[in-house]
Amino acid sequence: MKVFKFGGASVKDAAGIRNVYDVLQKAGYEDVLLVVSAMGKTTNALELVIKNYFDKSAELNASVQEIKKYHNQILLDLFEDENHAVFAAVQEHFSDLEYFLAHNKSPNYNFVYDQIVSMGEIISTTVLSYYMNFMGIETQWIDVRNYIKTNNNYRDAEVDWELTQSNISKNIKTKSLNITQGFLGSDENNFTTTLGREGSDYTAAIFAYCLNAESVTIWKDVPGVMNADPRYFENASLLNQISYREAIELAFYGATVIHPKTLQPLQKKEIPLHVKSFINPLLKGTVVSKGATLEPFMPCFIVKREQLLISLSSIDFSFIMEENISEIFGLFHEFKIKVNLIQNSAISFSVCVEDKFGNFKDLLAILSKKFKVGYNENVTLYTIRHFNDTAAQTVVEGKTVLLKQLGTETMQIVTNEN
Numbered sequence: 001m002k003v004f005k006f007g008g009a010s011v012k013d014a015a016g017i018r019n020v021y022d023v024l025q026k027a028g029y030e031d032v033l034l035v036v037s038a039m040g041k042t043t044n045a046l047e048l049v050i051k052n053y054f055d056k057s058a059e060l061n062a063s064v065q066e067i068k069k070y071h072n073q074i075l076l077d078l079f080e081d082e083n084h085a086v087f088a089a090v091q092e093h094f095s096d097l098e099y100f101l102a103h104n105k106s107p108n109y110n111f112v113y114d115q116i117v118s119m120g121e122i123i124s125t126t127v128l129s130y131y132m133n134f135m136g137i138e139t140q141w142i143d144v145r146n147y148i149k150t151n152n153n154y155r156d157a158e159v160d161w162e163l164t165q166s167n168i169s170k171n172i173k174t175k176s177l178n179i180t181q182g183f184l185g186s187d188e189n190n191f192t193t194t195l196g197r198e199g200s201d202y203t204a205a206i207f208a209y210c211l212n213a214e215s216v217t218i219w220k221d222v223p224g225v226m227n228a229d230p231r232y233f234e235n236a237s238l239l240n241q242i243s244y245r246e247a248i249e250l251a252f253y254g255a256t257v258i259h260p261k262t263l264q265p266l267q268k269k270e271i272p273l274h275v276k277s278f279i280n281p282l283l284k285g286t287v288v289s290k291g292a293t294l295e296p297f298m299p300c301f302i303v304k305r306e307q308l309l310i311s312l313s314s315i316d317f318s319f320i321m322e323e324n325i326s327e328i329f330g331l332f333h334e335f336k337i338k339v340n341l342i343q344n345s346a347i348s349f350s351v352c353v354e355d356k357f358g359n360f361k362d363l364l365a366i367l368s369k370k371f372k373v374g375y376n377e378n379v380t381l382y383t384i385r386h387f388n389d390t391a392a393q394t395v396v397e398g399k400t401v402l403l404k405q406l407g408t409e410t411m412q413i414v415t416n417e418n
Helices: 014-027 042-054 060-079 085-103 109-117 119-134 161-171 199-211 244-252 260-268 322-334 360-367 389-396
Strands: 002-006 032-036 139-141 177-181 184-186 192-194 215-220 241-243 273-277 286-289 300-314 338-344 348-354 371-385 400-406 410-416
Touching: 002 199, 014 060, 014 119, 032 119, 032 199, 042 060, 042 109, 042 119, 060 085, 060 119, 085 109, 085 119, 109 119, 109 192, 119 139, 119 177, 161 199, 177 199, 199 215, 199 260, 241 244, 244 260, 244 286, 244 371, 260 273, 300 360, 300 389, 322 338, 322 348, 322 360, 338 400, 360 371, 371 389, 389 410
Parallel strands: 002 032, 002 215, 032 177, 139 177, 215 273, 241 286
Antiparallel strands: 184 192, 273 286, 300 348, 300 371, 338 348, 371 410, 400 410
16 A cells, blocks of 8 residues: 655645645555645644634634635535535535534643644545546545544644554555544544644555555655755755665755654655655655765755744853753753754853743743843754865855854854844
């Protein structure tokens, strides 16, 4: 069996749904399992529903109706006949959402988030399954929540691999086109859970692992994995081959193409991962597998913007010792500050961090009681894997370098670009 994953951009409208059909015609669909995300920006729209729900906003119903309108237009573009069974099927899912909003008693934000946001994937796969059947491709629609079982750590659930393996290996029919949802699972009480960042890619890897799949293909709107983000680098090049190890290294430093938790189950069984274009599906794309670190071998650039560079030093010129560093990292964890770069000397400690949740001011108040604290806001962190002098010069040209760190294969540079 092969596992294909299609993200939200690939199914954002009727043209996208039709294109998935065309991709399957070219790539093949026999003995394939599709993992599909919510359509377009539906997850964002459902997050607005959640906000309105907790704010008890008068806009709650309107935000739900906007999502219904968006999906209904896609249905009309695809099927034209409003009596087609897909309209009733999708309406039933929206009825489930509205019932939950009217009857939920739980004040737990993360629990509510998972029950509501999951409707995006449920609806998108319903539409895709009906359309494939309409076009003559027989499908098996699968509710992933019956197969991937997790704990109840809502919004970042951990997979129960033993139970999940049993469910998938016993119940998935491997000869038909199976369509299921990315990102979702369920706990022991059958409440919906979500798998966290890049959850749909992870779902594809889970099914591949449990089915001993031949391969996984992630279909994207780019030719494959590039050595740099084309938004920031004019001459970004396609990487034909990446090893599992190299892909994990790139993800660790912030590359967003493939998440480490997606790679780990694939690496265990040496299942190759392909990243290909749904715009040009016959192109080879990139393969992540056991083998050459990079092909072609070249510097790889990762950019993380809107970072904070914090410099801490002791008030009395005493050394920054292990207990100080332990305390500092404990505070970073408490305030959900992600550390991306560390550099220290005898009496100072510098970190480049990401303040995703806006907690830095509260953290600063505590750190300032024990350390001299200096910081630069809105800095940019560049990471260059397999760097050379030319690559380094490309990054620093025209910028103020605040910090530089070199390893044997990796260079990291913090710059101020204001």
